[in-house]
Amino acid sequence: MNDLKRIMLVEDSVRDVELTLSALEEHHLANEVVVLRDGAEALDYLHQRGSFSARSPGNPAVIMLDIKMPKIDGLEVLRHIKADENLKMIPVVMLTSSREERDLIESYRLGVNAYVVKPVDFDKFVKAVSQLGLFWAVINQTPPGSVRKTD
Amino acid sequence: MPGVNRLLNFSRHKAIALSCGLAVIAIGATVLVGWLTGSRALTAVMPGLIPMAPNTAIAFALLGTALCVLGGGRSWSRAVVRACVFLTLAMIVPRIIEFALGIDFKVDAWVIEVPHEELSGTPVGRMAFFTAICFLFASIVLFALALSARRRTVEALAGVASVTLTSIAVIFFFGYLIGSPLFSVGPTIPMALNTSFSFLLLGAGLISSMFDKRPFSPLPAELDAKMIRMHRMITTGFGLAFSTVLVASILAYENSVRFAENSELVSHSYQLLAESEDLVSTLKDAETGARGFVLTGNPDFLEPYEVARGRIGEQLLALKHLEKHHPHQQSRIDGLAPLMEMKIRSATELMDIFGLNGPTAAQKLVASEEWKTAMDSIGTFVSELQEEERSLLELSLLQQESGLSRSITFFSLLTILVIILFTALYLVIERGLTERQRAEVALREAAREIEDLYHNAPCGYHSLDATGTFVQINNTELSWLGWSRDEVVGKMRFLDFLTAAGTELFKRSFLKFMATGSIKDLEFEMKRRDGSTFWVLLSATALIDDRGNFIRSRSTMFDITDKHRALEELHLQTNLYETLLKTQSNLGQGVIMTEADRIIFVNEAFCRITGYPEVEIMALGSIFELIPAQKRDGGRERVTDFLRGGTVDNRREMVIVHKTGRLVDLEIASEVIRAGGPPRFIAIVRDITDRKNAERAMRTLNASLNRKGEELELANKELETFSYTVSHDLRSPLRHIGGFVELLQKHAGHTIDEKGNRYLEIITTAAKHMGDLIDDLLVFSRMGRTDLMNTRVDLTSLAQDVIQSMEPDTQGRKIQWKLGSLPEVLGDPSMIRMVFVNLLSNALKYTRTRSPAVIELGSRREENGDCVVWVKDNGVGFDMNYVHKLFGVFQRLHSSDEFEGTGIGLATVQRIMVRHGGRVWAEGKLQEGATMYCLFPHPEENIA
Numbered sequence A: 001m002n003d004l005k006r007i008m009l010v011e012d013s014v015r016d017v018e019l020t021l022s023a024l025e026e027h028h029l030a031n032e033v034v035v036l037r038d039g040a041e042a043l044d045y046l047h048q049r050g051s052f053s054a055r056s057p058g059n060p061a062v063i064m065l066d067i068k069m070p071k072i073d074g075l076e077v078l079r080h081i082k083a084d085e086n087l088k089m090i091p092v093v094m095l096t097s098s099r100e101e102r103d104l105i106e107s108y109r110l111g112v113n114a115y116v117v118k119p120v121d122f123d124k125f126v127k128a129v130s131q132l133g134l135f136w137a138v139i140n141q142t143p144p145g146s147v148r149k150t151d
Numbered sequence B: 001m002p003g004v005n006r007l008l009n010f011s012r013h014k015a016i017a018l019s020c021g022l023a024v025i026a027i028g029a030t031v032l033v034g035w036l037t038g039s040r041a042l043t044a045v046m047p048g049l050i051p052m053a054p055n056t057a058i059a060f061a062l063l064g065t066a067l068c069v070l071g072g073g074r075s076w077s078r079a080v081v082r083a084c085v086f087l088t089l090a091m092i093v094p095r096i097i098e099f100a101l102g103i104d105f106k107v108d109a110w111v112i113e114v115p116h117e118e119l120s121g122t123p124v125g126r127m128a129f130f131t132a133i134c135f136l137f138a139s140i141v142l143f144a145l146a147l148s149a150r151r152r153t154v155e156a157l158a159g160v161a162s163v164t165l166t167s168i169a170v171i172f173f174f175g176y177l178i179g180s181p182l183f184s185v186g187p188t189i190p191m192a193l194n195t196s197f198s199f200l201l202l203g204a205g206l207i208s209s210m211f212d213k214r215p216f217s218p219l220p221a222e223l224d225a226k227m228i229r230m231h232r233m234i235t236t237g238f239g240l241a242f243s244t245v246l247v248a249s250i251l252a253y254e255n256s257v258r259f260a261e262n263s264e265l266v267s268h269s270y271q272l273l274a275e276s277e278d279l280v281s282t283l284k285d286a287e288t289g290a291r292g293f294v295l296t297g298n299p300d301f302l303e304p305y306e307v308a309r310g311r312i313g314e315q316l317l318a319l320k321h322l323e324k325h326h327p328h329q330q331s332r333i334d335g336l337a338p339l340m341e342m343k344i345r346s347a348t349e350l351m352d353i354f355g356l357n358g359p360t361a362a363q364k365l366v367a368s369e370e371w372k373t374a375m376d377s378i379g380t381f382v383s384e385l386q387e388e389e390r391s392l393l394e395l396s397l398l399q400q401e402s403g404l405s406r407s408i409t410f411f412s413l414l415t416i417l418v419i420i421l422f423t424a425l426y427l428v429i430e431r432g433l434t435e436r437q438r439a440e441v442a443l444r445e446a447a448r449e450i451e452d453l454y455h456n457a458p459c460g461y462h463s464l465d466a467t468g469t470f471v472q473i474n475n476t477e478l479s480w481l482g483w484s485r486d487e488v489v490g491k492m493r494f495l496d497f498l499t500a501a502g503t504e505l506f507k508r509s510f511l512k513f514m515a516t517g518s519i520k521d522l523e524f525e526m527k528r529r530d531g532s533t534f535w536v537l538l539s540a541t542a543l544i545d546d547r548g549n550f551i552r553s554r555s556t557m558f559d560i561t562d563k564h565r566a567l568e569e570l571h572l573q574t575n576l577y578e579t580l581l582k583t584q585s586n587l588g589q590g591v592i593m594t595e596a597d598r599i600i601f602v603n604e605a606f607c608r609i610t611g612y613p614e615v616e617i618m619a620l621g622s623i624f625e626l627i628p629a630q631k632r633d634g635g636r637e638r639v640t641d642f643l644r645g646g647t648v649d650n651r652r653e654m655v656i657v658h659k660t661g662r663l664v665d666l667e668i669a670s671e672v673i674r675a676g677g678p679p680r681f682i683a684i685v686r687d688i689t690d691r692k693n694a695e696r697a698m699r700t701l702n703a704s705l706n707r708k709g710e711e712l713e714l715a716n717k718e719l720e721t722f723s724y725t726v727s728h729d730l731r732s733p734l735r736h737i738g739g740f741v742e743l744l745q746k747h748a749g750h751t752i753d754e755k756g757n758r759y760l761e762i763i764t765t766a767a768k769h770m771g772d773l774i775d776d777l778l779v780f781s782r783m784g785r786t787d788l789m790n791t792r793v794d795l796t797s798l799a800q801d802v803i804q805s806m807e808p809d810t811q812g813r814k815i816q817w818k819l820g821s822l823p824e825v826l827g828d829p830s831m832i833r834m835v836f837v838n839l840l841s842n843a844l845k846y847t848r849t850r851s852p853a854v855i856e857l858g859s860r861r862e863e864n865g866d867c868v869v870w871v872k873d874n875g876v877g878f879d880m881n882y883v884h885k886l887f888g889v890f891q892r893l894h895s896s897d898e899f900e901g902t903g904i905g906l907a908t909v910q911r912i913m914v915r916h917g918g919r920v921w922a923e924g925k926l927q928e929g930a931t932m933y934c935l936f937p938h939p940e941e942n943i944a
Helices: A014-026 A039-046 A073-081 A101-110 A122-139 B002-008 B011-035 B052-072 B075-101 B128-147 B152-177 B193-210 B225-296 B299-322 B327-357 B358-367 B367-458 B474-480 B499-517 B561-586 B602-612 B614-620 B629-643 B689-751 B752-783 B795-805 B829-846 B880-883 B905-915
Strands: A006-008 A033-036 A062-065 A092-096 A112-119 B460-464 B470-475 B516-526 B531-545 B551-557 B589-593 B596-603 B651-657 B661-673 B680-687 B791-794 B817-821 B826-827 B852-863 B867-873 B918-924 B932-937
Touching: A006 A014, A006 A039, A006 A122, A006 B596, A014 A033, A014 A122, A014 B817, A033 A039, A039 A073, A062 A073, A062 A122, A062 B795, A073 A092, A073 A101, A073 B470, A092 A101, A101 A112, A112 A122, B011 B052, B011 B193, B011 B752, B052 B075, B052 B128, B052 B193, B075 B128, B128 B152, B128 B193, B152 B193, B152 B225, B225 B299, B225 B327, B225 B358, B225 B367, B299 B327, B327 B358, B327 B367, B358 B367, B367 B474, B460 B474, B474 B791, B499 B516, B531 B561, B531 B791, B561 B589, B561 B602, B589 B602, B596 B614, B602 B661, B602 B680, B661 B689, B752 B829, B752 B905, B791 B795, B791 B829, B795 B817, B795 B829, B826 B867, B829 B852, B829 B867, B829 B905, B829 B932, B880 B918, B905 B918, B905 B932
Parallel strands: A006 A033, A006 A062, A062 A092, A092 A112, B817 B852
Antiparallel strands: B460 B470, B460 B551, B516 B531, B531 B551, B589 B596, B589 B680, B651 B661, B661 B680, B791 B826, B852 B867, B867 B932, B918 B932
């Protein structure tokens, strides 16, 4: 059994969080998933500040980022991450409903590692999420400093 | 005071005349006072001189008054003059008749009684003959001068009369002064000294008063002062000579009469002496006879006695007749007569005594003392008579002798005077004639020079009469024309030498010329005899008579052919220039020329552009009147800079004010012309108001387009936001529906019955379909707004690629692809790909019921270079009635049950094709397949 690394899910929709988690669970990937409800929370978490100042240090293995969110949206968070020396090595996957080209282009321009459109079809959704989780949290070699589940 | 002014305005001559008149009145009045008071001192100048007659004094007073008022020149003064003259004549004419007929009317006593006394044998108070004559002359002169109408002859006669009267006065006056007895004493009445002096004054006054008239001042306008002076000298000289000769003739006559009378006296004296001797001898004969008879008794002795007795009475009468001029002698003869009778009677008594008493008594008587005494007293008486007669004879002879010598002296003097006068006259006349001759020679010389100038001056002279016919022409003009004078003068008209063009001008000008009297600088083209022409510049003045009638012209002509040729050249250039301007005008290009800012020329187009007629533009004066007030200063500076040689872009735009007040945009190309004089500014302008308006409209349109564009952009942004919302937020609930239905099935699948599961299935399918719809709509909308790439797209390879990508969906189907040659087009590859995907998937979809499905791709090129690509299938086809619905969004011709679909695909195709500048259309028939056509425009025209 491979090490399961920490997945950070930034998603404002409770339903999507539930669907995502259930999809990850189906493949037993939901153990170490940190769910954050908007960009501000995500950044607080990453910088260990605010309500997350007491969290254990370490960066997640992957960040699954929705684009459309209240306060600070996904693209803003992505820009911030990729601009920060400590964070820019964290793989970021956009997991979004948007098929908009400009979102796609902007994301890649900011240095996103993957862009996944949430399918309407649940099966496809489950398949996509679970593959994502499997790839980034299990198969992919994370950069140094990532938090492992076992840690 | 007008009277004083008139006095002050008197000329010198009139002043002299007035003074003389007043002096004459004064003398006349003085003499009259003398006569009335009996003061001889006042009537005569000196005692022993003849006094002035009272009538003479009255006449002087009258004529002096006439002379004084003569200068007044009014009608009343003329009336006064005439009255004085008539009164004078009333006294003078009878006096002259008295002289002429030798009758005594006692004219001189008509007014004032004159004493019957004599002075040196001359009766006192009687008017002299010459005085009367002088008064007659003076009256004539004054009467002539008082005539209202001036007549030269009358004036000349009056002049001569006044000079004559003055001359007579001079002769008498100077006669007195030299003491010539001829003028003081004599058998006729002489002129008094004060009379002659008064005539002198009167004559001088008369001459003075007519000094501005003929003959003293003849035709003054035409003669110079020298000639007038000479004329006066000749007139005066002739007057003097005339009066001298007149006086001389009268005196000579008088002298002859006196001489004759004297001679008669002398011969009478001699006769008397002889007759008295004869009487004595007769008496002695009678006595001797008587004595002889007494002594002898011889009766023969009685014969002489008888003869004597018969003759004695006769002889005595003859004696008395001879002594008729000597009353003294006559009384003596009267005294002799009784003695004689007594002697004769005593002789008779002797005869009687002899007869009665015999011879002794008779002898005794003869011898008696008584007889002897009677005889002696007769002898004494006769000798006394003779003695007296002898002394009378001696006196007469003496008088005759002295009268003769006096006459000789006087006439010699007169002759000398006349000779002197005539010599002087001759000299004056001769000098006058010489001068006149010299003047005439000079005049002829001048005339010759003028004639030479007239004929040979380098310009033409001629004169035309009222019909335009030549009356005179100079040689120069003749030589120009090539005709001779005889051919032209009186025969040809000016018109005959004019070309047709000048005829009308001449006719018009000639009429005007005759009316106004002058004409200036007319240009005519004239024909020579040889037919060649030349140009002249003609000016003329008219010669007009007193009544304003045209007599003839005085015309000058200059040959201006050279100048005219130059002018023609200039004219040609001007024409060219005008044509150019006109052309420009026709092209709508206005031309304006200014001197500084003053407008000196505008063409028609300029007038049209500004809306002002030419006259009004010229009246504006400055070009700045056309420039809107707020822009004038800059404009003026611009032009000033320009004229100073500063730089001004030679093509610029400008705004001027149209006459109606609207603004007109102009494009101006300008130049400075420097050709002497102030620099001129010429500008060619074009009305670009329309263009400017179009530009303005375009700008407005652009602005509104920009606004529209912005609005569109905004709308696009909103649409984008909407699409984003749709793609993100609309899909999320669908996903949630699908997801949670799935979860529900997993979670409670076993507790839900079959019907419930079917419902869940429907929910899932519906959500998925909704998702497809949303996706297709998003694509469709994206096709409308994303930017187009524009690259070469090879349709053949693209089609192959799409067919290949569809293979998974077509497995198990028998499909026959017919791929014809497709062109290369310009466009957006991903969009064109979308077109092919849609068309080919449609073809596959609608041929699902066919086996084999035949799908054909082909293309053709239109004449205009457009390219049509088609996709033809043998599918279910469609009803052409609904072809218009084929490309509408959400429009479907088949139910979802038959053929699934969203109804957006063809709408997307159409949108893409339209965006590429092309179009799409379809042909089909139910159950017989469909053909979709796409037109790609010619590469140069596509891509909006």
